[in-house]
Amino acid sequence: MSEKSTKKTNHKLMKKPKQKKKITPQQRKERRKKFFNPNTIQNKMRNNQYIQKLKHEKKVQQTKERRKRRQLEKTLGDKAPPKQLPQTIDSTREFDETIVDPRDEEIILDNQSDEISSYFVEGKTPKVFITSSKKPTTNIYPFLFDIKKAIPNSKVYYRRRYHIKEIVKYATNADFTDIIIINEDRKKPNAMLLIHLPNGPTAHFKISNAVRRKEMKDKGRPVDSNPEVILNRFTTRLGHTIARMLASLFPHQPDFEKRQVVTFHNQRDFIFFRFHRYIFDSPTQVRLQELGPQFTLKLRSLQLGTFDYFHGEYIYYHKSLLDTSRRRFFL
Amino acid sequence: MTAFQIKEPISQIRVDSIDQKLLSSGGNDNILKVYDIETGKCVFEGQNEPNDELDLPIPIWDRDHKWKTDSNQVIIVGTSYGDLRLYDRRLENNLVFSKKVLKRPLNAITVSRDNQSVYAGDTTGDIFRFDLRRGKNLGSFKGASGSIRAIEEHPVLDFVACVGLDRFVRIYDTVSRLPHSKLYLKQQLNSLLFTSQGKLILEENQKEKISSKSFSKNSHNNKTVDNLDKDLEDAWDNLPIADDVFPEGESSDSGSVHFSDDFSNDENEDENENENENYNLEDENEISSLDEDENENDN
Known part of the structure; x- marks a missing residue:
């Protein structure tokens, strides 16, 4: 009996064959066009022609739509539909719970008792120590002097054979607040170590796309002054500490008359360094003149305390395991 | 109340897990010592490894140590040079074994519930599980990116929780070794305890x-x-x-x-970081x- 019953249920469960929808020949044509793969055309020339034709049609349609939007904006003015925002990797980044709310009291108090707070709370004037790696080539020195021109109250030292721990000891005794050490590989700047003194964090960056002042066209000549500092898009908790470290390299009150600006712009975890002067051609027109070097930084690690490669504790240490998707960022 | 002095510098102080009458400490250039809390005298001092080929002493830096949960004789130490060490107080040569298990310092250690293995945390955020007989690597727990300050195993369930400088509490399943959940707590965290x-x-x-x-x-x-x-x-x-x-x-x-x-x-x-209930x-x-x-x- 039991077998019979199961058979019956099975019969009930069987689906009826679906009736095919009737399609008009026009619809069929459209569908063929939509799902047609141009790679199936074996003749290369015809294949190429077909693809270019499709591209052209798409372009024509886009221009039509754009013209329509422009007209609407002209006629309706403020009542026109809002502008469409492009979808980028940066705008569709993964949710991060460490993104800082600037009104959060806990984080404000945490920042006030930080290692870097001697600059922000007490108003200590920074003094920066710049060196190269051991056994430098002569190519690195122009780059070091370019950085020296961007950062006021800084000095370039010959590295000799001193270990980083020895330099830290010397610099703390001489009242320096920061150390910048630039490493090179195949005569090009490769990495930067930024140590905050006396017991602040140390950050290790990778340097890429470094351009010296000498190699740039249409550059201006920087003047000794305190530049204005712009720090863009450092949103997370880690990004805040990095931004505070970078800000503490420059003196508090900028010379607005000299009109020089240093920018650290963070985009997808890459920090772009630029150095500009803004020039008023007329009261309404402003233009930018580029000075100094260009380079981009990427954070490799952030260490608690001064430099100690082996025994030090890391606040952040980049591993390939952390790069789980293209839309995950840490700064 | 009794007051007595312990040799400095100290990285960790622990109390033994059975009757809480012994106190152990260790640090940089300061090998593991056990004190009696009532008398304040040093009861036990650990031995170092024999000198190397050039007859130079091997450097000492104990980062973290824990007592075994079933006896007040055995202590497990993680050093800053990546060594895992096991001391037995009953033996004359009290260093039972010492093995270099990691390249980086062992920053935090806990003994598992069954006293067969050890969970050890790194300064870069890696957690490993080591066998206690030979120091064999039994697998890793991934996900953290900052130095680990404390690890703790759940008294009943199959979970391990860790805490560190990346401001997260992370919980892992000990059987599958996969992350179970995590919590952002805004501060750099030092220690954690499970409620009993x-x-x-x-x-x-x-x-x-x-x-x-x-x-x-x-x-x-x-x-x-x-x-x-x-x-x-x-x-x-x-x-x-x-x-x-x-x-x-x-x-x-x-x-x-x-x-x-x-x-x-x-x-x-x-x-519940501040809670101090000892588990019987x-x-x-x-x-x-x-x-x-x-x-x-x-x-």
Whole structure:
């Protein structure tokens, strides 16, 4: 009996064959066009022609739509539909719970008792120590002097054979607040170590796309002054500490008359360094003149305390395991 | 109250897990020592490894150490040079074994519940599990990116929680070694402790004489409680008694419907950083035996 019953249920469960929808020949044509793969055309020339034709049609349609939007904006003015925002990797980044709310009291108090707070709370004037790696080539020195021109109250030292721990000891005794050490590989700047003194964090960056002042066209000549500092898009908790470290390299009150600006712009975890002067051609027109070097930084690690490669504790240490998707960022 | 001096510098101080009468400390250039709390005298001093080929002493830097949970004789040490060491107080040559297990310092250590293995945390956020007999690597727990300051294993369930400089509490499953959940807590965190929930369950059982099986099943579904001990006790007083949960018509076996594998409330437990309740060994043994009984009945 039991077998019979199961058979019956099975019969009930069987689906009826679906009736095919009737399609008009026009619809069929459209569908063929939509799902047609141009790679199936074996003749290369015809294949190429077909693809270019499709591209052209798409372009024509886009221009039509754009013209329509422009007209609407002209006629309706403020009542026109809002502008469409492009979808980028940066705008569709993964949710991060460490993104800082600037009104959060806990984080404000945490920042006030930080290692870097001697600059922000007490108003200590920074003094920066710049060196190269051991056994430098002569190519690195122009780059070091370019950085020296961007950062006021800084000095370039010959590295000799001193270990980083020895330099830290010397610099703390001489009242320096920061150390910048630039490493090179195949005569090009490769990495930067930024140590905050006396017991602040140390950050290790990778340097890429470094351009010296000498190699740039249409550059201006920087003047000794305190530049204005712009720090863009450092949103997370880690990004805040990095931004505070970078800000503490420059003196508090900028010379607005000299009109020089240093920018650290963070985009997808890459920090772009630029150095500009803004020039008023007329009261309404402003233009930018580029000075100094260009380079981009990427954070490799952030260490608690001064430099100690082996025994030090890391606040952040980049591993390939952390790069789980293209839309995950840490700064 | 007695006051006595300990040799500095110190990286960690621990108390032994059975009668809390011994105190152990170690640090940079300061090898592991055990003191008697009542007299204040040094009872035991660890030995270093023999000198190397050039007859130079091997440097000492103890980062973290823990007592075994079943005896007050054996101590496990993680050093800053990546060594895992095991000391036995009863032996004349008290360093039983020392093995270089990692390239980086072992920053935090805990002994597992069964005393067979050790969980060790790195300064870059890696957690490993090592066998205690030979120091063999039994697998890693991934996900953290900052130095680990403390690891702790759940007294009853198969979970390990860690805390560190990346401001997260992370919980891992010890069987599958996969991350179970994480919590962002805004501060750089130093230590964590699990509440001794299993112990409380047993106390309740002895008082009210409820069938142990049904109550322990229920306890997983109930919400865990916030920081203070008082809150914990109040909450346990207000809990429904097992008879209320199961109406008379149902047998105790049907109670297994209420039991679910949802431990999402475990996250709240880890916030109890300041709590200092020591977990009794006897209770633990009883609980583990109870759990086994359950499994048999379910099958």
